[in-house]
Amino acid sequence: MCGIIGIISRNNQNIVPNIIDSLEKLEYRGYDSAGIAVINNNGKILRERAVGKLNNLKNKISLNPINGTIGIGHTRWATHGKPTEENAHPMMSTNIALVHNGIIENYEQIKNNLIAQGYKFTSQTDTEAVVLYLQSEIDKGVSPREAFRNMLQIVEGTYAFVAIFDLMPNILFCAKNKSPMAIGFGQNMCVGSDASSISGSCDEIVYLDDGDYAEISKDNVEFFNLDFYSIQKEKIKVTDDLVNCGKGNYEHYMFKEIMEQPSAIRKTIQANTISFNFFDDISRILILACGTSYHAGMVARYWFERYLNIPTNVEIASEYRYRSPIIEDNTLLIAITQSGETIDTLEAIEYIKEHNHTCKVLAIANVKNSAISRVADFVFYTEAGIEIGVASTKAFTSQLTVLAMLAFCKHQYLLDNLRNLPTICEGVLCLEDKIYNLAQNIQNAMSVIYLGRDNLYPIALEGALKLKEISYIHAEGFAAGEMKHGPIALINDEMPVLCLCPSGRMFSKMFSNIQVAQARGQNIVVFTDDKGALLFDCNTVVLPDICEELAPILYSIPLQLLAYRVTVLRGEDVDKPRNLAKSVTVE
Numbered sequence: 001m002c003g004i005i006g007i008i009s010r011n012n013q014n015i016v017p018n019i020i021d022s023l024e025k026l027e028y029r030g031y032d033s034a035g036i037a038v039i040n041n042n043g044k045i046l047r048e049r050a051v052g053k054l055n056n057l058k059n060k061i062s063l064n065p066i067n068g069t070i071g072i073g074h075t076r077w078a079t080h081g082k083p084t085e086e087n088a089h090p091m092m093s094t095n096i097a098l099v100h101n102g103i104i105e106n107y108e109q110i111k112n113n114l115i116a117q118g119y120k121f122t123s124q125t126d127t128e129a130v131v132l133y134l135q136s137e138i139d140k141g142v143s144p145r146e147a148f149r150n151m152l153q154i155v156e157g158t159y160a161f162v163a164i165f166d167l168m169p170n171i172l173f174c175a176k177n178k179s180p181m182a183i184g185f186g187q188n189m190c191v192g193s194d195a196s197s198i199s200g201s202c203d204e205i206v207y208l209d210d211g212d213y214a215e216i217s218k219d220n221v222e223f224f225n226l227d228f229y230s231i232q233k234e235k236i237k238v239t240d241d242l243v244n245c246g247k248g249n250y251e252h253y254m255f256k257e258i259m260e261q262p263s264a265i266r267k268t269i270q271a272n273t274i275s276f277n278f279f280d281d282i283s284r285i286l287i288l289a290c291g292t293s294y295h296a297g298m299v300a301r302y303w304f305e306r307y308l309n310i311p312t313n314v315e316i317a318s319e320y321r322y323r324s325p326i327i328e329d330n331t332l333l334i335a336i337t338q339s340g341e342t343i344d345t346l347e348a349i350e351y352i353k354e355h356n357h358t359c360k361v362l363a364i365a366n367v368k369n370s371a372i373s374r375v376a377d378f379v380f381y382t383e384a385g386i387e388i389g390v391a392s393t394k395a396f397t398s399q400l401t402v403l404a405m406l407a408f409c410k411h412q413y414l415l416d417n418l419r420n421l422p423t424i425c426e427g428v429l430c431l432e433d434k435i436y437n438l439a440q441n442i443q444n445a446m447s448v449i450y451l452g453r454d455n456l457y458p459i460a461l462e463g464a465l466k467l468k469e470i471s472y473i474h475a476e477g478f479a480a481g482e483m484k485h486g487p488i489a490l491i492n493d494e495m496p497v498l499c500l501c502p503s504g505r506m507f508s509k510m511f512s513n514i515q516v517a518q519a520r521g522q523n524i525v526v527f528t529d530d531k532g533a534l535l536f537d538c539n540t541v542v543l544p545d546i547c548e549e550l551a552p553i554l555y556s557i558p559l560q561l562l563a564y565r566v567t568v569l570r571g572e573d574v575d576k577p578r579n580l581a582k583s584v585t586v587e
Ligand code: M6R
Pocket: 290, 291, 292, 293, 294, 336, 337, 338, 339, 340, 341, 342, 345, 390, 391, 392, 393, 469, 580, 582, 583, 584
């Protein structure tokens, strides 16, 4: 979390507008505060910072412009210290400005040493300890290069750093451990938290690996490893999928991304081929993921056990390695992730690789060349394109598409059904009016219940997550059969209960659960198909007929639309919900 950027102009232009452009693309990583520091023509470091979204910083800079041909920028997701201006990056001291993404675990120790030497701290951040350590080295007469290298020897934790020193005003100093960082070559020399943020002015990119350190100048980049030996890195061409094309005619990224789902699913099917024998040597599957990606994994468990006949577990990645798990030989680990950066998922993979060398890792990722896709043995990419809205939508249904292709690799009739799915999804996107009415019904609710069974139980969880993360209405998903074991006590006439009930194997069981809910509350809404709708005497949302195994993909879409509409009606910021960030790179 947190987005960092560093830019050097190659033709002596002011780079502040470019830094702002890049910060706009990085805002999905956090928006508690933003800041920029540049070295001006007189070799002086100038800085501007503002609390809240990037617009506040832009307003400040328009009133009080700063200029420079080399500079750094930051958009913050607060970890240490409240989202105040003092805690906003860049952190600065007399000769240095630095931006940081990550957490310095031994900062207290570094800070106490510096305080004992007389250094004064002005923020509550871990990062300021790094900056004042660098300053203490400079004050001893150490060169910026040596100071930066000495700092890398003492810091513990996760980081992507970019620093500027007024004593070496033509160099960006960068280093990475666990937090992502890419360096770009083009009309400007750039470094950023992701490829998209630097793709605007770069044609080629190098991804830094953990332990890498780089010095970027106007004409060159020098790469070093942990021992500071010079190393070579592979350059990758910038491709269209790295470029964020903006919101187009849509008011919000989330709505655009919901609407892009038929095409995302279609492209995902076209881009991936899974052989009939893919699972031949696999005796067990373990799925690890977080949040929405975890819900995709939960759906996949139903599919894998039913159609591959392979025992499958699905686990929350952030919990996995803390409970001494038993990892059987020949387990296939499937890591599901949109960003490819989620540190909980990355650490869980590393744990498994350390503890059982027979396990292979398959990543299902949306971001090409992301950290998780680089540590995996195989990758299947979802072709959802860049997803900017913090609430994951098209990445989720594309993940389900890859998982369905895996699960159904020996069942041609299901694969044929999957190929028709994008067209059927287009039909659901036309339900906007119906969804709008429903959104009006629940926009003032205190809480909402989502019910599903079998492979739609995870979709009930996902529907509830979508609603709560952007509208701030409390919502819970339940397995409908579990209601009678406790949660049914919550149902009264005011409580909206949204039930997922397509025709199929689970219909009659789910129908009975809905009757029980209807006997206790008045605000029951059933998402079903034509056949099902004939049997319900309550509010229904009628979806196109779908092969029941693919219902999780189709039934996700109206729930996304509903969360979106409710949030717009409540006047909340759909794409940047409070306290959240798109990539979660802290544990
Ligand atoms: O990038 P990942 O798929 O690994 O991210 C996992 C979760 O952080 C993510 O799905 C999160 O739950 C979203 N905000 C859900 O909309």
